Amino acid sequence: MTDDRELWDRICRRDATALEELYRTYGAGLQAFLRRALNSHQAAEDVTQETFASIWRHPNGFDPARGTLRSYLFGAGRKRAAEWWRQQKPQREAEAEKTEECKAETRSLVGDALARLTAEQQSLLWLREVEGQSYTELAAILEIPVGTVRSRLFAAREALRKIWHGEGNAEGKV
């Protein structure tokens, strides 16, 4: 992988190959993460495209001194996902239905359990376990202190474990 700063500089200079490189490297991971966050294949694909398109149109906001390009990208994707949820408020009724569809697609017990966690807990676990994001990157993406990442990860794991054992339920989506 090319150095973050160099890749970003090329994107800022309107080098489409640089964005393609970024998309190839992180596009699938971001889309998988967003699919968990949005409970919808189509929405995840749309938001992924929008996230990259937005970076391409307005390449500003990334500061290599504050984190990696990957954490910046996932942070931007997470914000767009939150925005998507806000726009979907009137359709919350249909949310449960979509969740059921998603469950059917994954056909996974852990997937079902994960869907019952709060949005932040889902994001934390997914980014940590699947994407392998470090505590520092998680702190940058979720805009929380590093120390809080550890305690919230523990809380998320415990919540998931209890659901898995049929002991409890998460607080619901935030």
Add this chain to the structure above:
Amino acid sequence: MNCEQVGEYISALCDGERIPRDAAEHIGECETCREQLNEYAAIGSELRRLASLDEAVSVAQVDWKLEPVSETGWWQKGLTTMRIPKLAFGVMLIAIIALSSGLVMVRARAGAATARFLELEYKLPPTGTPHICVMRADGSQKDNLCNFASHGREGLFLMNTRVIANSGNRAQLGIRAKYIPGAGEAEVNYTEALFKDIPEKVLSIEPGDKQEIQVAGLGAVEVEGKYLDHIPPLVYLPQETLDPNPKEFRIVAPVLVRDNEVIVNGGVGSSIDSGSPDATLMLYAPGEGRYLVSVIPFDGAVEGKVHLGQITFSLEGHEYLLLTSMPITISEHVWVKHEASFKPSEHMTRQSDARDDQVMFLVRSLRKLEQEKIEH
């Protein structure tokens, strides 16, 4: 450590983080905690397996070269929203209020700064004795007048000045001046009627200018002006400070109150002694006689207390309060005597002061005021 305390460290261990030694020891010895660690690891594995299924669906191919690139204009940036912490917003709001009230204060001060006062100095021949007048010169018709009379040995000089108009630093003055030879001791009633028959001369003056006006029988009176940004405590003595100097005894606009009843209102005049060791106020009112208030003890006088512009004393079974508009003296005590039978007509040599039907006050030395015939 117990299981509950190490829970967070089990999670951290799962992430490959370093944990405290005692937490690690507990996890190694505790079957429950090891099981929890294994379950966390299993959850992680399951999540990654789930993700692997997801990634089987590849992301859409996009030709980024075809994506439009838009340059955001400043006006567009101005229309976008931004997040701001509540605390920062509150501080910003307070700053705006503070700054706006500061602007109001600055404006108010700027408005106040437009009030200007013109100090005129007249030098009378033949000695060049200076007389000073201060009047408002900012277009206001209030306090834009100055009258004075100078009792010379050989005659009486009367002066009435008003600011007609002003433009920038130039002031247009209307001056009525008259010299009455041989009337040095004449009674002067300071009213407008006194100047009614004197023709007004118009004089234009700027700071630094020295102008002259010719006064019949006296000669050329030199006039010089300068602007002040404040009105001095005493308009005839602009150099006078609010605090009295150590040798001063000053009475300005005195009002005498007896048992909460005003018995003398001396008007807006002033009388100042700048060096007599026995400086004394003589305050006369029709029907009351005179009160002598001295900085030194003398026969028949009672002690009074001084506090800035107030003197309090007890006399003849009454409580008195003498009020003045400026601090009187640095002394803390004065001595007061009441002479109910005193009549100016029997003691004052100057005709203008020898009237029994009007309030009169002046500050002179005690020695002079105790003489049978008072010359001043």
